[in-house]
Amino acid sequence: MISAARHSASIEGLAGFPVGAIVHAPVSRNIAERASPTPPRLGAVAEERAHATGLDGKAVRQLLQGAVLAGRDPLAILRDAAIDPSVYDQGQGAIDGRQLVRLIRQIQSSLNDVYLGFLPRGCGLALESERLMSFLRCTTFGEALRVSIRFTNAMSDDVGPGIFEQHGSGVQHICTYHTIPGVDGDMMVWIRFVWIYQFFSWLIGRPLRLRGLAVTAPRPVQENGFDRFALFGCPVEFNAPVNALSYDGNDLTARLVHSTITEYEEYYASEPDWFDVPGRGPSWRQRTQQALIEFQHAGFWSVPIELVAARLRTRARRLRHDLALEGESFQDMKTRLRGELATAYLLASDMPITQIGLILGFSEPGSFSRHFCAWAGMAPSTFRSEYIADAARVALATTMLLERRAS
Structure with a gap:
């Protein structure tokens, strides 16, 4: 002391x-959230230090909830992903963007489920490959987005994406996930938004210019100060009525620079840093x-x-x-x-x-x-x-x- x-x-x-x-929030503060003070956090110092700390043990446990309910050993999954299991059983430390990719891949492989065991029926890896191939053949991001949504709606009632025009300035991509009891639905929304953002950014060869995000959850606060929504680089409205990503209209015409499932598998296996956005100062x-x-x-x-x-x-x-x-x-x-x-x-x-x-x-x-x-x-x-x-x-x-x- x-x-x-x-x-x-x-x-x-x-x-x-x-x-x-x-x-x-992009315009106004949410009254409901202001009425309930959240516990103070101790770690929000300079952003660079917060970035280095990464996703904390509580969030890691939430990501593994579906696997645990399916009878898998979470510590074994972490070890197979080359992650120190103490982040789970002791709540110590944190994982960075590359470790997050390894963890997600390991959970998906263990369960044969893209959705990490969070949904009643899930989606096998072979079916996910078919879904990806359905829009990798597209020419532009906007076309790929619409094909992806149509395929997803046809394949499962547990996921309900939709797309809505925003007065000619862009589109809003609303996502609905009907999760099973015992898992954190807010974590499901976050990790799927991360995948959507990172995947389509890779697909067009540069970061998407998101106009904003909306999430129905309150703002998550980690004691180490890490802001898990900072990677999107856009305003975020918490306690919103829907979960949605808003895309810039100019991005909809961006041409795809990748077109094969092999390229995607190589990208995913390369363990990209999902917390890093190149070129953003x-x-x-x-x-x-x-x-x-x-x-x-x-x-x-x-x-x-x-x-x-x-x-x-x-x-x-x-x-x-x-x-x-x-x-x-x-x-x-x-x-x-x-x-x-x-x-x-x-x-x-x-x-x-x-x-x-x-x-x-x-x-x-x-x-x-x-x-x-x-x-x-x-x-x-x-x-x-x-x-x-x-x-x-x-x-x-x-x-x-x-x-x-x-x-």
């Missing part, structure tokens, strides 16, 4: 913690977050967007616009980072709560306690007593505090 004696208070205005989680969210961390490290808690925009060589209005396109808000990001640092001080130091509030820029103890309670759903003292024995949380908090504590 870090001693209280090593810090002096730095007061820089007040900025409250909002109730609830940050919702990545740091997002405005990443750049803004890093700038805010640097300002907060220096003790500036109420830095205006104009100052951050100047550091990023853009204008405040433009920065707000670019962040909104990525489903982010400047004020929410600033407050979230401040709240994360508060949790780090609570778990990785022995400082009195009053002093932590002063370090984080609150002029009076009551202000810090009220705003922390609104953000985390509990008082600072309750948070400290509840999680101080959690070794994983304390380790993350210690790392964060070493990197980000106010100077």
